[in-house]
Amino acid sequence: MLTVGIVGAGLRGQLFARALADVPGVRVAGFAEPSAQTGEAASGATGVPVHPDHRALLAATSPDAVIIATPDFAHREVAVDVAGAGIDLLIEKPLATTVEDATLIADAVRAGGGRCLVGFENRWNPHAHRAHEVVASGSLGSPITSHATLSNSFFVPTRMLAWAERSSPAWFLMPHTVDLLMWLNDSAVASVRAVSSRGVLAARGVDTEDVVHALIAFANGATANLTSAWVLPDAGEGIVDFRFGVVGTEGSITADLSHQGLSVVTDRTRSEWPLSGTIGRSQVGPAVWMVEHFARALIDGGDLGPGVDHGLAVTRVICAVEQAASTGRSVSPDEL
Structure with missing residues (x-):
């Protein structure tokens, strides 16, 4: 046992x-x-x-x-x-x-x-898993560039997380997309440029970044852009906006995980996540x-x-994003 x-x-x-x-x-x-x-x-x-x-x-x-x-x-x-x-x-x-x-x-x-x-x-997310299989098969050729957006509505930093001031969109969300794009590109991150903004959440009593954008250069020569925000409207389609894609020399792949193919319309449109909760007697979801x-x-x-070495590498990348945003210069995670 x-x-x-x-x-x-x-x-x-x-x-x-x-x-x-x-x-x-x-x-x-x-x-x-x-x-x-x-x-x-x-x-x-x-x-x-x-x-x-x-x-x-x-x-x-x-x-x-x-x-x-x-x-x-x-x-x-x-x-x-x-x-x-x-x-x-x-x-x-x-x-x-x-x-x-x-x-x-x-x-x-x-x-x-x-x-x-x-x-x-997201290694256990069927959309991401299949995307990895497609890229790894070589059917898209070599990766040229990729993108990922993972953002939340105001609900997450203002009501869901009691500790949002000790976090940020970069720490709460971007580790997912950094890991995902490192996995899809099969490459370490060589350098990072970034910008961020703050003030909207601070005015609502949560003193942290509103939005973080990162531009990544991978060691294999591919590039990526990532965006994470905590300021989507609560009256929108849901608390999560999650999209990613890869462009290769022979093709491309894109995914929108915000809806998972299901939305509900009552007094407003609302995205649903069928890959969560319980189906029959079984818990489901990544x-x-x-x-x-x-x-x-x-x-x-x-x-x-x-494992832990990859976890350390992702932490280095997010720290590089923070430093790049604060200094305005390109930062190598290996410097940190």
Whole structure:
């Protein structure tokens, strides 16, 4: 029996607990959650016991694996402690929000000898997965340029996230698209230019960037442009706008994941995400399939997916985006 502990009992932690309940040979041993209110809600929803912090969780349950579902900036201490104990890890993206923190986590994973998956869940998104198959097959030729837009409405930074001021569109959203385009281009990032703007969210009481644009040059010579914003209107079609594409020497591919082919019209148009929630008795969606894959790969020894070194590389790219936006110059992630 694979026993799993989950640090963070919010929406994502609860989603992971429900998903793992459907995996044979897996038991979620407990949550670690400092908020009594959040912990009580999670325990009531899942039946999983709650401990006040990750050290209490480790002492009480001796888990084989731990999932870190804390806010982006709060990964380091938990990840270093867990990895140092040789326990396998799934860490939500980004690995960390500074190169220093990400490096310490990566060092701890290597020293501890455990396995680590960084939660870039679009690797399990059917649209992205198929796009990768098409590009990797060579049917588009060599990648020339690519693009990705991943943005949210005001709802996310002003109501969904209590910690939005400690994050940004670059940290909350762009790790997904950086990972996706690195995967599709099969290349590291050589340099970054970026611009950002702020003021609209600050006027609403959330002092962080409104929009971030990044222009990336890959080591293989291809280019990409990425946009992430937190200022889409709440009266729009949904809280997520997600599109990407690749142009190659022999063809192109594009995807619009904002709708997944389904929209509803009542008093206004609303996009829906059929690849989420529950169908019959089964949880569905990229995050669910990712955590199920994580557990099954630990059981059978299979490939986990993007690991700690890739997570560190993506953190370097986002840090380069921030530095490029603040300095107005081109920044190499390797400089950081």
